[in-house]
Amino acid sequence: MVKVEGLEKKFREEIILTDVNMSMEQGKIYGLVGMNGSGKTVLMKCICGFLQPTKGSVTVDGKVIGKDIDFPQSLGLMIETPGFIPYMSGKSNLKNLALIRNQISDKEIDEAMELVGLDPKLKKRVSKYSLGMRQRLGIAQAIMEHPRLLILDEPFNGLDVQGVEDMRKLFSRLAGEGVMILLASHYDEDIRTLCEDVYLVRDHHVTKKEKEET
Amino acid sequence: MRDKREIVFWSSVIFLAQILLMLAQMTQYGGEDLYQPLKFLYGDGYGRAKLHNVEQYMWLLELSLYCIVTVRKIVQYKEEDSYMMIVRYPDFRSYYRAAYGTFVKYTVLYQIFLFLGTLAGTGVVRLGHSVRGVCWQPFLLSQGCMFLGNLCFGIIMFYLILHFNAVKLAVVLYPGLPVIAIVLRERIPEAVSNWNPGSWLMAARSSRMVSGGFPVGIVFLIEIIIFTAVSILSVEKRLCVPVSGKQRHLPK
Known part of the structure; x- marks a missing residue:
């Protein structure tokens, strides 16, 4: 509350x-x-x-x-433009974030990405993502640890x-x-x-x- | 994995750059005696020695490498770009400690590869010349000056970037001050130039190498005090309102 x-x-x-x-x-x-x-x-x-x-x-x-x-x-949070590391892939960025608390597995990261419509196997760097893709990745990082x-x-x-x-x-x-x-x-x-x-x-x-x- | 690849890449660049620096200095001095590496590097009177362009550019490269390696990492922790990372820590202190750990790790790594590159460069130079021996004291003094200088400058950069979002000011500070020390040293009186902390990175400017040089023991003490004090400020207290609290841009 x-x-x-x-x-x-x-x-x-x-x-x-x-x-x-x-x-x-x-x-x-x-x-x-x-x-x-x-x-x-x-x-x-x-x-x-x-x-x-x-x-x-x-x-x-x-x-x-x-x-x-x-x-x-x-807390899961997406405020302003999410500050992802541009030369890393979406999955790598989420893995980096997940390592901080170390509470979720690779599988859960994949699930979060799939829930928002992103392919976890995509190797494309975040700098090449469209705005919509970055937004989806931002939502994925907010929900992946089940806040x-x-x-x-x-x-x-x-x-x-x-x-x-x-x-x-x-x-x-x-x-x-x-x-x-x-x-x-x-x-x-x-x-x-x-x-x-x-x-x-x-x-x-x-x-x-x-x-x-x- | 990406982090490891980056470390390998930048370490290799630093290592090779330091070897090139050693070779560049050899080229300038036309193969003089290498009995004392620093004496060879800078001549008998550093303040009066001509600094050739090649050496200048190599020093600028080395200083810039430290700046590139650490600032890139520190900037990733900048608060306004890191909201989603910050909330994953238990509190602000943990977050600042994590950022601090990254800064120290990269500063130490930089120094290790600088040291190895200097050793390797000295070895390469020795292969081409008749050398009676290497005097380790000035060599280690040089490494000590670089390491403590980088820690001191680095922690100030860290504090400016993380707490004030002042990336440009941080980069002006370093490599700015060392660049002034290197480039303008012939135009500024030595006594004045020795007050420039940029000179403190260079053992050859110290009283152990030249008369009238900066007192190396006192400078080391000052740098350690600055490093300790700013480290504590950086990690233990959230002194500044975050950038989002200052009207650098209109709130939504």
């Missing part, structure tokens, strides 16, 4: 977010919508622990981020129609397995079809909206 209470974030004197209150539970998909520059990514980074709120707090499973823990445990919390910043960018459909099914399935997913998107359809609750970021505030209002 993720709770954001009274969160405010400023950069120097500029207010980005103020008085943000959110509550998110396991097994649900939450949407985050807002214009470019509204603060969606800043909010996601505060939840993940990369940014310290100026005021307020983020609590994940009862632990305060930045105080009890640096980042949420069991309980998934934070995805515009995961459908660059994906073709079939890819979007496949990812929607994947996220729905993961939510059914108890994963809490927070995803930011510009596309109304993604929010309408996928998310149970939607948060709108506008004028430095975050408000819970009915899906019809987005």
